[in-house]
Amino acid sequence: MIDKSVVSAEAAVADIKNGSAVMIGGFGTAGMPDQLIEALIAQGAGDLTIINNNAGNGETGVAALIKAGKVKKIICSFPRQADSHHFDAAYRAGQIELELVPQGNLAARIQAAGAGLGAIFTPTGFGTLLAEGKETREIDGRQYVLEYPIHADFALIKAQRGDRWGNLVYRKTARNFGPIMAMAAKTTIAQVARIVPLGDLDPEAVVTPGIFVQRVIETAPVPLHAVA
Amino acid sequence: MERLNRHQMAARVAKDIPEGAYVNLGIGLPTTVANYLPVDRDIFLQSENGLLGMGPAPVPGEEDWELINAGKQAVTLLTGGCYFHHADSFAMMRAGHIDICVLGAFQVSVHGDLANWHTGEPGAIPAVGGAMDLAIGAKQTFVMMELLTKQGESKLVEACHYPLTGLGCVSRVYTDVAVFEVGPSGAGVLEMVEGLAIEDLRKLTGVPLRESMALPA
Numbered sequence A: 001m002i003d004k005s006v007v008s009a010e011a012a013v014a015d016i017k018n019g020s021a022v023m024i025g026g027f028g029t030a031g032m033p034d035q036l037i038e039a040l041i042a043q044g045a046g047d048l049t050i051i052n053n054n055a056g057n058g059e060t061g062v063a064a065l066i067k068a069g070k071v072k073k074i075i076c077s078f079p080r081q082a083d084s085h086h087f088d089a090a091y092r093a094g095q096i097e098l099e100l101v102p103q104g105n106l107a108a109r110i111q112a113a114g115a116g117l118g119a120i121f122t123p124t125g126f127g128t129l130l131a132e133g134k135e136t137r138e139i140d141g142r143q144y145v146l147e148y149p150i151h152a153d154f155a156l157i158k159a160q161r162g163d164r165w166g167n168l169v170y171r172k173t174a175r176n177f178g179p180i181m182a183m184a185a186k187t188t189i190a191q192v193a194r195i196v197p198l199g200d201l202d203p204e205a206v207v208t209p210g211i212f213v214q215r216v217i218e219t220a221p222v223p224l225h226a227v228a
Numbered sequence B: 001m002e003r004l005n006r007h008q009m010a011a012r013v014a015k016d017i018p019e020g021a022y023v024n025l026g027i028g029l030p031t032t033v034a035n036y037l038p039v040d041r042d043i044f045l046q047s048e049n050g051l052l053g054m055g056p057a058p059v060p061g062e063e064d065w066e067l068i069n070a071g072k073q074a075v076t077l078l079t080g081g082c083y084f085h086h087a088d089s090f091a092m093m094r095a096g097h098i099d100i101c102v103l104g105a106f107q108v109s110v111h112g113d114l115a116n117w118h119t120g121e122p123g124a125i126p127a128v129g130g131a132m133d134l135a136i137g138a139k140q141t142f143v144m145m146e147l148l149t150k151q152g153e154s155k156l157v158e159a160c161h162y163p164l165t166g167l168g169c170v171s172r173v174y175t176d177v178a179v180f181e182v183g184p185s186g187a188g189v190l191e192m193v194e195g196l197a198i199e200d201l202r203k204l205t206g207v208p209l210r211e212s213m214a215l216p217a
Helices: A034-043 A062-067 A085-092 A103-115 A178-184 B006-015 B029-036 B086-094 B131-137 B198-205
Strands: A021-024 A048-051 A071-076 A097-100 A120-122 A136-139 A142-147 A152-162 A185-195 A215-218 B022-025 B044-047 B051-055 B076-083 B100-103 B107-109 B140-144 B170-174 B178-181 B187-192 B209-211
Touching: A021 A178, A034 A062, A034 A152, A034 A185, A048 A062, A062 A071, A062 A085, A103 A120, A103 A142, A103 A178, A103 B086, A103 B131, A152 A178, A178 A185, A178 B086, B006 B029, B006 B140, B006 B170, B022 B029, B029 B100, B029 B140, B044 B086, B086 B131, B100 B131, B131 B140, B187 B198, B198 B209
Parallel strands: A021 A048, A021 A152, A048 A071, A071 A097, A152 A185, A185 A215, B022 B044, B022 B100, B100 B140, B140 B170, B187 B209
Antiparallel strands: A120 A142, A136 A142, B044 B051, B051 B076, B170 B178, B178 B187
């Protein structure tokens, strides 16, 4: 019997090694897998390359991982925010490398990795600083920039419900990068509010098919009006 | 001359958004356009973080922090609205499924180049978010900004000196004193506030401007 559920966040992240590339879902704190990140910090792996839309908000999640000095490089679209002080400090101190990627290119490069594509041509960024030194091509009269896929060793994502085969459904805008990161990483670990019996998830409504998910942990139910 | 305040600017942009349009409103000033969309028009607001059919802010106490907009503010979903993942969201922009996108700007050139993501100052930490995808993806990109900086310099320019967000992507610029069209053939004035002459605008902006005003009905 295949059962991808894992007893704890600690057990789920135990084999993440120094130097791993780790995708972390979330747009700000919506969809951020906080319990998996806490477990990763406690586990101690460092020199990590983190792929996330942002570079941490406030004191928890990706911000706490940066504060703990575990991040060597971050690939993201929107690092600087009102509450990104831990990233700002590490960046100004030269302790963290930043690869800034337009948000749609970030999504497309992650999706390309998950879809087995060797590269993509994207119009976004053409003629800007973020395309400097990159190959370009005119296709049907429009200019495109060559961008490569972003792969990862692990993806840590948050969903609302999952089953023991790894099928997932999400909640509202907490979905964001979850489905594409799940496809792009060698090992995807999902924290869900509830693990349900096989068959409880409507097959027509499954967002991430279990083939893309290796481990599932159950956390406390998502509070409806949780404060970010 | 009576300059439009920010509410009046938002209302002016809203007037040009037709029924049935799929629209993305950028962070900051453009977000306020939503408050002035006529309630009798079905207009679909898209948010880059994965929702279509975005509704107004919830009443205080009813916030759900897993239902937010691009600025990470709590929002609501209209009946009939839906959620999707980030790759689908940016496909909606990049492939021109979005009809109109409204963005703020540091500078716009008369040819429609946009600079709105980075001042390029030494020590500034850059952040781009969805700005580059939005700018070049939508069928039409509108900019909404005050015409002059606090120092009195025109933000409508011959050529942007801030780092570019996109080339030739803006078609229209809504400001506190005039509405401009921009593009391959340069800038034209579509509308001015009362008491302003095109010569005044030429002086304020320092760029060549043609008269593109509609004839009085």
